[in-house]
């Protein structure tokens with residue numbers, strides 16, 4: 001087995017204790033049979049023995065970053081054996097999860113989400129908070145690269161001992177990536193992280209998915225030329241708890257302030273994302289740090305008010321029920337598409353439909369009926 005290690009292309013050049021990701025080259029059937037291994041750099045390389053469920057649970061509860069990272073790798077693995085262990089670990093840590101504020105951050109590519117997370121994360125770490133940064137970025141929505149990728153690598157934050165940064169699990173559909181991110185969030189909470197920041201790029205269904213896993217949702221915008229506000233989807237503004245006009249610095253400051261005022265007017269007419277909370281529009285510069293602390297105090301104020309009104313817990317309870325349904329849907333889909341008969345018949349049926357020789361409705365009826373007959377006993 002080769003011991004050669006290389007950092008993935010999105011990793012900061014100098015690494016850091018907080019940057020928990022590393023690709024181990026040429027590891028196959030290694031410590032636990034996974035093709036990639038995650039390890040916090042600058043830490044001793046443990047001899048990779050197979051950990052028991054209890055080892056994982058105890059390690060996570062002790063905030064052992066190496067074990068936390070390995071547990072996340074289990075969650076991200078698609079192997080049934082890893083999945084079984086991952087679920088047992090989740091069950092073990094469940095009573096210790098949930099004690100954090102979960103903040104989702106979305107916005108168009110390049111809005112400055114990662115830069116903002118870095119500025120906020122460093123500030124929080126220095127206040128003694130334990131900050132975990134996760135990303136939801138299904139590969140299907142973007143080609144190449146990771147969301148915590150090439151442009152901003154959170155180089156300062158990775159060096160904060162209180163920070164833990166985990167890029168998006170690679171591969172798979174949004175549903176799968178979202179499930180993995182949710183479970184990763186629970187592990188981080190059990191490990192004592194009290195602030196979870198989830199970055200997602202505002203593409204497709206990502207925002208809605210991340211909204212369904214966080215307490216507070218921040219929309220990061222930038223002011224462009226002229227009619228930029230027209231392009232913002234009303235839908236995403238309606239799920240945001242705060243709208244932030246970033247890059248309010250230098251020549252852009254004036255434009256950013258105008259955009260903020262305009263956004264505030266627009267939001268006024270929209271349905272608030274959280275009942276009882278008026279969504280504010282703010283400005284900040286993730287680069288100079290101006291306004292970043294104000295965003296955080298807004299988040300704290302939100303948490304306080306919503307905890308007092310009961311909305312906070314209500315949302316979490318609803319999210320838990322929604323998770324159940326989305327996992328059922330995911331599971332049923334897997335069962336269906338991996339069923340041997342369906343798997344072997346699907347390509348032929350697809351071509352018949354494509355050629356117009358078989359109506360879509362008949363095709364679906366036929367496939368579902370086959371599945372039903374072969375899986376149901378009564």
Ligand SMILES: Nc1nc2c(ncn2[C@@H]2O[C@H](COP(=O)(O)OP(=O)(O)OP(=O)(O)O)[C@@H](O)[C@H]2O)c(=O)[nH]1
Pocket residue numbers: 107108109110111112113114115116147148149151152201246247248249284285286287288
């Ligand atoms: N002037 C200025 N530039 C900024 C600010 N925030 C971010 N940038 C720059 O904008 C570019 C994109 O920043 P990122 O933080 O990578 O943006 P992002 O939203 O995370 O981008 P994706 O992850 O690719 O969607 C970088 O070159 C940053 O340096 C800011 O407040 N002011």
Ligand SMILES: [Mg+2]
Pocket residue numbers: 113114115147148149152199
């Ligand atoms: Mg980013």
